Amino acid sequence: MSSEAIIKQYSNGEITVIWQPAKCSHSTLCFQHLPSVFDPRTRPWVNPQGASTEAIIAQIKTCPSGALSYQDMRSSASTETATKPSVLIDVRPNGPLLVQGSITLKAKDGSETVKEKVALCRCGASANKPFCDGSHVKLGFQDA
DSSP: OOGGGOOEEEEOSSEEEEEOGGGOOOOOHHHHHOTTTBOTTSSSSBOTTSSOHHHHHHHHTTOSSSOEEEEETTSSOBSOOOOOSSOEEEEOTTSOEEEEEEEEEEOTTSOEEEEEEEEEOSSSOOTTTTBOOSHHHHHTOOOO
8 A cells, every 4th residue: 555545534523634644744733733632652643632623623724735634524514625726835944845726746657636735845855755754854954
């Protein structure tokens, strides 16, 4: 099974937190700002009972890579962002390219995947190219 296919889900009865490890850029925003829910030192690392549903949703919305999303079981709402008319590329200082919008990513083998949010490697050290895996931190990557 490819790492792209791994999807983990954690539910509190109101929402299901969805984590796609292959997309994670390890920005640490989730556990820095909501450690009662996101704690990489424990297993499972996501505890959806650790905060209010609203706090969890707000934190998930800050995920720069789109690795974290949610499904709201209280309504028919979903985390999938409505198709945006444009694409935003945010060059993070000493970090990845954060691409947001409705984009099609074409792989080397010609397969295509539609994404709403991705973090693309800029340092060249990622083991999960073209996606950022946080290697820039260990490498000490600095903007030129």
